Amino acid sequence: MPRLTPDDEVARLTAELMRPGAPALLQCKALEDAGVPGVRVFLAARHTHVDEVLRDEALFSLSLYDTLLEQVAGPTRYFVGASTPDRQRRFTMLMAAQRHLAEQRGASTTPSPQLATEYRGWIEGVARTEARAVLTLLLPRLRARAQVDFVREYAMLVAYRVTRQVVGTAGPQSPPLFARLFAFLRNVTTNTGIPLSLAGEQGRAMSMAALLHPLFGHVFGTVVRSPGWLVAPTRWATTGSLAAVDAVLDNPAAAPRLSLVRALAAIRKDFGQVDDDCWRIDARSILFELAGALGIVVANSLAQCADFMASPAAAQAGTGFDAIIAALADDSAPAALHDATINETMRLAAGNRLVRTVTKTDTFQGIALNAGDRVVALVAAAGQDPAAFPDPTRFAPDPARSYLTSGPFDGPHVCYGRAIAWTVMQVALVEAARVMRPAPGARLALFGGLPDFMAWEAAPA
Numbered sequence: 078m079p080r081l082t083p084d085d086e087v088a089r090l091t092a093e094l095m096r097p098g099a100p101a102l103l104q105c106k107a108l109e110d111a112g113v114p115g116v117r118v119f120l121a122a123r124h125t126h127v128d129e130v131l132r133d134e135a136l137f138s139l140s141l142y143d144t145l146l147e148q149v150a151g152p153t154r155y156f157v158g159a160s161t162p163d164r165q166r167r168f169t170m171l172m173a174a175q176r177h178l179a180e181q182r183g184a185s186t187t188p189s190p191q192l193a194t195e196y197r198g199w200i201e202g203v204a205r206t207e208a209r210a211v212l213t214l215l216l217p218r219l220r221a222r223a224q225v226d227f228v229r230e231y232a233m234l235v236a237y238r239v240t241r242q243v244v245g246t247a248g249p250q251s252p253p254l255f256a257r258l259f260a261f262l263r264n265v266t267t268n269t270g271i272p273l274s275l276a277g278e279q280g281r282a283m284s285m286a287a288l289l290h291p292l293f294g295h296v297f298g299t300v301v302r303s304p305g306w307l308v309a310p311t312r313w314a315t316t317g318s319l320a321a322v323d324a325v326l327d328n329p330a331a332a333p334r335l336s337l338v339r340a341l342a343a344i345r346k347d348f349g350q351v352d353d354d355c356w357r358i359d360a361r362s363i364l365f366e367l368a369g370a371l372g373i374v375v376a377n378s379l380a381q382c383a384d385f386m387a388s389p390a391a392a393q394a395g396t397g398f399d400a401i402i403a404a405l406a407d408d409s410a411p412a413a414l415h416d417a418t419i420n421e422t423m424r425l426a427a428g429n430r431l432v433r434t435v436t437k438t439d440t441f442q443g444i445a446l447n448a449g450d451r452v453v454a455l456v457a458a459a460g461q462d463p464a465a466f467p468d469p470t471r472f473a474p475d476p477a478r479s480y481l482t483s484g485p486f487d488g489p490h491v492c493y494g495r496a497i498a499w500t501v502m503q504v505a506l507v508e509a510a511r512v513m514r515p516a517p518g519a520r521l522a523l524f525g526g527l528p529d530f531m532a533w534e535a536a537p538a
């Protein structure tokens with residue numbers, strides 16, 4: 078009999094967890110690490126349990142992200158990490174910077190500037206301008222009936238350009254050796270008719286993605302311990318992307334006027350109690366995380382959504398490319414319905430999981446846990462739980478559904494950029510569909526785990 082892979086074992090246990098009367102967690106030995114004895118791994122799959130695990134920071138900590146970042150990025154930290162006074166200070170800085178930007182835009186400030194309607198309107202304008210600029214570059218080829226790569230020539234470029242406006246970082250000025258090696262390997266092993274280019278702006282967008290990709294695997298893909306072979310290349314790539322952030326911190330005047338980089342420089346004087354080294358680490362951490370989330374996570378999510386929209390799975394779910402675009406383009410629909418349409422698409426398109434570390438010896442739903450055990454919250458499986466999503470394979474966007482596609486809706490670690498992401502994704506898809514659409518039968522191809530190619534062509538006149 079063929080040996081079961083860890084993925085097979087996770088799938089088997091997920092099915093068991095979904096059975097009526099199943100325990101909240103099941104141990105998954107296939108994800109444990111013989112080199113780290115005593116650390117057990119449990120899976121959570123039901124929506125209610127995944128949600129509970131993600132919200133209960135007292136029992137389920139995010140400290141693993143900190144440990145993994147420390148291995149490759151020195152003192153740089155994410156907000157997605159254990160709640161510490163340092164994290165709180167960075168939040169205070171970020172909020173102050175956002176308030177400063179709201180004043181610059183002539184808006185009234187709110188306690189959550191990133192969720193304010195005015196801010197979303199501003200993001201929408203930026204996304205529309207950038208999407209149209211990229212499409213203008215693609216139009217001659219589309220008119221000549223040539224195919225374009227939706228992933229690299231559109232999604233990544235739009236996300237990159239929005240990141241440059243909103244965060245202020247622009248990735249490395251010229252592609253570092255790591256990015257050049259990545260592009261070389263991709264181009265010698267993959268023939269899609271459109272080679273990966275490292276020239277100009279596309280080169281900078283690609284470099285940013287290539288440099289951040291190993292880090293995302295290292296930090297978000299690890300359950301117990303990152304494989305040894307991944308650590309050195311991740312450190313190499315991460316050093317390159319941190320250098321790009323440092324370059325812009327050294328010269329904030331070169332960043333766009335309404336970017337976070339400029340705002341952080343402007344509010345520095347209000348944080349006199351924070352010494353220069355600490356300020357630098359905090360500012361670098363904020364910009365690094367937000368640039369990665371907006372530049373890469375949004376581009377990945379766009380690619381995954383486009384793939385689903387054009388797939389037979391969408392038709393089976395009772396929807397498709399045209400129906401989803403029509404829903405997103407409907408100006409008479411409330412923003413909450415647009416958000417739900419993006420979330421519903423992501424629910425059916427993406428396959429995420431999040432990892433937590435048990436903080437103390439305790440029980441969860443009657444299951445005994447030891448400090449240091451890991452719990453893998455199977456977000457994608459929770460999105461298929463009929464208890465939360467009746468008839469889960471049907472496409473049924475509804476603002477009342479409790480989506481976990483960007484983590485829980487509230488609690489200590491809600492996704493800071495979800496409203497930003499949903500806005501950018503909506504605009505990018507609607508603008509793209511005005512002039513192009515997936516080529517018949519086109520599917521998303523990955524290279525090294527990173528979205529790489531999906532053929533789109535001119536929309537019918």
Ligand code: HEM
Nearest residue numbers: 156157367370371375378431483484490491492493494498
């Ligand atoms: C579709 C795109 C996005 C997805 C799927 C996504 C997903 C997530 C998820 C799942 C979490 C929770 C992680 C956990 O609990 O372990 C999270 C947190 C976070 N996200 Fe996003 N995100 C997206 C876009 C963004 C954007 C655009 C930004 C910033 C501009 C952003 C900034 C953050 C931050 C700062 C946190 C940490 C919040 C905290 O721990 O306090 N995200 N995101």
